[in-house]
Amino acid sequence: MFKDTKAFSGFSVDDLDRAKEFYGETLGLNVSENPAGLELKLGGGTVFVYPKGEQHTPASFTILNFPVDDIEGAVDELTAAGVSFERYDGLEQDERGIARGGGGPNIAWFKDPAGNIISVLEQPA
Numbered sequence: 001m002f003k004d005t006k007a008f009s010g011f012s013v014d015d016l017d018r019a020k021e022f023y024g025e026t027l028g029l030n031v032s033e034n035p036a037g038l039e040l041k042l043g044g045g046t047v048f049v050y051p052k053g054e055q056h057t058p059a060s061f062t063i064l065n066f067p068v069d070d071i072e073g074a075v076d077e078l079t080a081a082g083v084s085f086e087r088y089d090g091l092e093q094d095e096r097g098i099a100r101g102g103g104g105p106n107i108a109w110f111k112d113p114a115g116n117i118i119s120v121l122e123q124p125a
Contacts, residue, residue: 010037010048011063013114014056019049022113026081058115071098071106071122078120083110086117 013019016038023040024031030041037050047064068074075085075096085097086109093099098108107121 006045008046008048009063010050011059011116012050012052012056013112013116014051014053015113016049016051018113023049026078026083056114058111059117062109062117062119064116064118066118066120068120068122071108071120072096074120074122075108078110085110 020031020033020038023029023038032039032041037048040047040049066074075098079085079096087093087097088109091099093108096108097110098106100106105121105123107119109117109119111117
């Protein structure tokens, strides 16, 4: 029934202007506005960002994962752009905030201005 549809995901933010600046300028994504919110144009499709104002609650899970070839370079570039990386109790992370090993990808998490969790990750060779 849905196998040929162009599905897309979405998430909420509390401030569309701040989201547009963060996703467009800080992360360098192609962002366009539509009457209901923002569209983030990614290589694999579109993600819809919609306003919820004061009713917004940040997602408690990772809403976007950005695969990268060089996680150290990506983390350094984001840090230089003012992004702070999250630290989680019980998870071993290096000085940059990168969790390595454990059978999964090397990964680091950060939040957008609305508090939603995003990651950059690098698959081990």
